[in-house]
Amino acid sequence: MKGGYMGSTLRIDLSKNKISEEKPEKSWAVKYVGGRGWGARKVWEEVGVNVDPLGPDNLVFFGSGPLTGLLVPSAGKMSIVSISPATGIYADSNVGGAFGAELKQAGYDAIALRGVSKKPVYIMIDDGDVELREAKEYWGAGALVTEEQLKKDIGDNNIHVLAIGPAGENLVKFACMTSDYGRNAGRTGMGAIMGSKKVKAIVVRGFKDIPIADVDRFMDIAYESYRLISENEILDIWQRQGTLQVIDWANERGVLPTKNFQETVFEQAEEIGGDKMEEVKTTSRACFACPMTCGNYCVIREGDTKVVVEGPEYETAAMLGSACGIRDLKTIIKANNLCDDLGIDTISSGNLIGLLMEAYEKGIITKDETGGIELKFGNGEAVLKMLEMIAKREGIGGIVAEGVKAVTEKWKEMKPFAMQTKGLEQSAYDTRASPGMALAYATCDVGAHHSRAWVISKDLEMRDKWTAEDRAKLVIYHQHVRPLFDCLGVCRLEWIELSIDENIYADFYTSITGIKTTLKELLERSEAIYNLTRAINVVRGISRADDYPPERVFCDPIPSGPLRGRLLQREEYDRLLDTYYRLRGWSDKGIPTKETLKRLGLKEVALELEKSRKLKRKYK
Amino acid sequence: MKGGYMGSTLRIDLSKNKISEEKPEKSWAVKYVGGRGWGARKVWEEVGVNVDPLGPDNLVFFGSGPLTGLLVPSAGKMSIVSISPATGIYADSNVGGAFGAELKQAGYDAIALRGVSKKPVYIMIDDGDVELREAKEYWGAGALVTEEQLKKDIGDNNIHVLAIGPAGENLVKFACMTSDYGRNAGRTGMGAIMGSKKVKAIVVRGFKDIPIADVDRFMDIAYESYRLISENEILDIWQRQGTLQVIDWANERGVLPTKNFQETVFEQAEEIGGDKMEEVKTTSRACFACPMTCGNYCVIREGDTKVVVEGPEYETAAMLGSACGIRDLKTIIKANNLCDDLGIDTISSGNLIGLLMEAYEKGIITKDETGGIELKFGNGEAVLKMLEMIAKREGIGGIVAEGVKAVTEKWKEMKPFAMQTKGLEQSAYDTRASPGMALAYATCDVGAHHSRAWVISKDLEMRDKWTAEDRAKLVIYHQHVRPLFDCLGVCRLEWIELSIDENIYADFYTSITGIKTTLKELLERSEAIYNLTRAINVVRGISRADDYPPERVFCDPIPSGPLRGRLLQREEYDRLLDTYYRLRGWSDKGIPTKETLKRLGLKEVALELEKSRKLKRKYK
DSSP: OOSSOOOOEEEEETTTTEEEEEOOOHHHHHHTOSHHHHHHHHHHHHSOTTOOTTSTTOOEEEEOOTTTTSSSTTOOOEEEEEEOTTTSSEEEEEEOTTHHHHHHHTTOSEEEEESOOSSOEEEEEETTEEEEEEOTTTTTSOHHHHHHHHHHHHTOTTOEEEEOOHHHHTTOTTBOEEETTTEEEOSTTHHHHHHHTTEEEEEEEOOOOOOOSOHHHHHHHHHHHHHHHHHOTTHHHHHHHGGGHHHHHHHHHTOOOBTTTTBSOOTTHHHHSHHHHHHHOSEEEOOTTOSSOOEEEEEEEETTEEEEEEOOOHHHHHHTTGGGTOOOHHHHHHHHHHHHHHTBOHHHHHHHHHHHHHHHHTTSSOHHHHTTOOOOTTOHHHHHHHHHHHHHTOTTHHHHTTOHHHHHHHSGGGGGGOOEETTEEOOSOOOTTOHHHHHHHHHOTTSSOTTSOOOHHHHHHHTTTOOHHHHHHHHHHHHHHHHHHHHHTSOSHHHHHHOOOTHHHHHHHHHHHOOOOOHHHHHHHHHHHHHHHHHHHHTTTOOGGGGOOOTHHHHSOOOSSTTTTOOOOHHHHHHHHHHHHHHHTBOTTSOBOHHHHHHTTOHHHHHHHHHHHHHHHHTO | OOSSOOOOEEEEETTTTEEEEEOOOHHHHHHTOSHHHHHHHHHHHHSOTTOOTTSTTOOEEEEOOTTTTSSSTTOOOEEEEEEOTTTSSEEEEEEOTTHHHHHHHTTOSEEEEESOOSSOEEEEEETTEEEEEEOTTTTTSOHHHHHHHHHHHHTOTTOEEEEOOHHHHTTOTTBOEEETTTEEEOSTTHHHHHHHTTEEEEEEEOOOOOOOSOHHHHHHHHHHHHHHHHHOTTHHHHHHHGGGHHHHHHHHHTOOOBTTTTBSOOTTGGGGSHHHHHHHOSEEEOOTTOSSOOEEEEEEEETTEEEEEEOOOHHHHHHTTGGGTOOOHHHHHHHHHHHHHHTBOHHHHHHHHHHHHHHHHTTSSOHHHHTSOOOOTTOHHHHHHHHHHHHHTOTTHHHHTTOHHHHHHHSGGGGGGOOEETTEEOOSOOOTTOHHHHHHHHTOTTSSOSSSOOOHHHHHHHTTTOOHHHHHHHHHHHHHHHHHHHHHTSOSHHHHHHOOOTHHHHHHHHHHHOOOOOHHHHHHHHHHHHHHHHHHHHTTTOOGGGGOOOTHHHHSOOOSSTTTTOOOOHHHHHHHHHHHHHHHTBOTTSOBOHHHHHHTTOHHHHHHHHHHHHHHHHTO
């Protein structure tokens, strides 16, 4: 390991105010690659099965990767890993911007937090010097406001801040962490974990060099990768529209979540899509070292107030837009800004508000329960109001703040059309015509999120030509290759959208670390990590029944659009899941077999898994 | 057995043209009571597990009961028992009018048919003389036309005829048998079985006396029962409106199937309900010995043609009316008449046409597939056309004729909203707000029919006050007491609607047969019969998974009306089913245990069941 890694993890026990450094063994570090891989292993080793995710014993791990902070296309990524308060199982969430890159320049590969601080603090990491500083004056403030204020107070506009808003402080189960004015680790409630630990923010500043084993080779690869990207014809539209072009794609294909996934085509899609963004946006914005510049900066002026936001991204525009029947980009931009400052995930928020809107229109919840809000699809004011109520736990917001599990426990009638798996609100693709994408959501290790596998495009194209094996194979490949980017600490968009060959990242890895490797080897490590996160979930009670899409997918045919009449067949999905398990080397209950874990170098995990399952049988 | 029974079953082997009489043992006859009980036992003993329901080896049993044909309120009932071509499991269907009474007067308690005739025949039972007569000239004719023609040709207007129409000849899976100008054994496809055996009709005429053990006691009870009925205040509305008043009841409660069970309130319910019937009807009509006269005779004139129909009943008006969005009684009357003459069940027909209409509106089937028919809710012409196409197996009618299983096999997207259980199309109550009624449908031994248990009224009333045990208990009680009427050969309506004490029927039984019994004893026999029909189903593969309502019940909240927002919870239903099994003494897979069967005097059934299940395990 001659490069890429800074060599140590910053460990802070907040209960004891204890700050230390941990240097992992080289073989360990290499085996788990970085970021998500390291975090998963730490969680497996250090977090008890019955941990309270919002208690002192939960660990939250911030991991960069070996490519982070270097001249690699969009190598500013960092994974945050823990046990989620929303789902109670393995969770990670990824943040762009440049926090991860700066962390490495400050001398650390990762941060591991445990315990609970007695009073609100922020963590100051200043090029190797680490301090817990009182955060009383920031507590209660928005995440964006906090970032701005910290920069002012510290007197350096070039520091990077990762902060929570009121939602995180109030332990909203889908509170996020925000960095660089609107880059979020959005999903799985990482903000609530920070809130529970009384950490308002982490600030980082660094000036160290990140070592590279073979600089010449590295520069050749870097040059080549940027050249390939710059020559790509599709780059232009990404720079102009960012992910908002996906609104148009999804709407044309008939998979755009509309009115809480009832419909899949949104009449006003044009008003919230890519072309509209081009009209509205002020400028583009990039994460660290990224040539795609997919971030859109928008400024809205209303009287004296000015709303500045980076976004919305596709997921935000779909979930706070079409999924809630909101037909104008301005309202979505305002909602996006509100979410960033309050510190709540736009996907979960939009999903839940859409769910409540459907329930309201169906008479399951009444105006009495909403506190007088006319919670109908298309009511933008209601969306903005609900976001405030959620973050501040006011009225019905207090229930919604507990996430989809609590909502459907309170109003059981919502269950069939609560679009979620494993307690995580589904992100923005309708899966009724794509068994593969349904499988991708349902077998994603953190819940119904698209980050692990995104196969909907190919699946729709291949529909009748594909066997269950074809589908399951692509899902599995995605579940290894996409999280590999999270391990390496780079963005996957260049690979997905600009067709940059994934082998190039293995070459980057070799030239940076000096450890000769291939994509195949890295994918095997990613497979091991996927089995490890499954094991973390299995000991927490996850099994086959948790790998199913919500009922709507099996029940309500798509009512209009190009995929009108389509529906997922339960029997087809059963078979697909069987095939997936078989190809993964998991039992038909979805448990990784001893043989599979041994093959992947996880013998000790196999033993633990067996012990835990025996115990469960014994006390059943 | 000094009375009530005529003592023998007429057996006809149609393949061999062999006619014989069978005298069952007294203990056997008493143990299985009559009608449905006898038929179930015969099917258990004589029909192989792998029988083709439409082949020569299937048995079809026509059983009167010990009360049939006597001066007992509406004692004209007869059960037809077999293995259904629609569901492949135990089936019975009940016919009113006076055929059963006449059969006994002709000297027989029952008829058992096997084999297949080489050419179309009708069976002439003339006061003890039995003949198979050529039916070439009737083959192809409507059931009503056939009845009329047979009466003319035989030269006796007082004979009773049970006939099939073209649908039965064409083996439509839900073909019925029609008697007395519109009294039907409607459900489970008994008409197709007759068609497969090439029996166009059974004609019966008899002049024998039915013996009664204690005439004085019997006359006292008869007098008392008729007096009680005549004094009942509710009798009047039954005589005026018949079952059509239930349209108003169901609509007010919000449980009237509307547009294929999507909605539960029908805006035009008044146009097809009880008051409208009073306006339209010509006169009332009663089955044998019935003071309720719930039959409504309607005459419609259109130009030169005159449509005369007994009906529609509630189930017909709901399933061919609101369930298809049909808003005028006239169209429903025409459809009813068409069903009677074509010889198809109005419930299954209406259910399937409603299903197709929803599928058409949802884009699952197209105009190309319907042969140009605009199959939208409310299109009365389309309903009439579809009925013809089904009976004659024209175009899409050929698929629909195969029943709901085949329809959802062909268009899998319809499965979630195909309202059926065990392959039988559900009759006319929405169950989303009534877990008890959902259980009643789902555990009914012939499929989703209301005949076994009807608990919706009480269940809606008790909703939150009731436990799973309360619900399961009432369903079980109904499943014993209601089929008991089918065993005894009388109508259950006086008990249900006029609150006639069910103990009176035990007294009737004692006075007629001379065998001292109590309601409790008779209910135990009925419980044994319910376990026997379950055993017939279990050896044919039925288990827990087959005891569930259709997906819609768990997925789509009621969209409007007084029960708006209500939905059945899957977990609640799981628990309810567990409770039901436990109270029945069945395993958690829904298999009657050895102990239960022994307790009910069905030891040999327990042994057979065990053998069959072992075999299955062996060849699994």
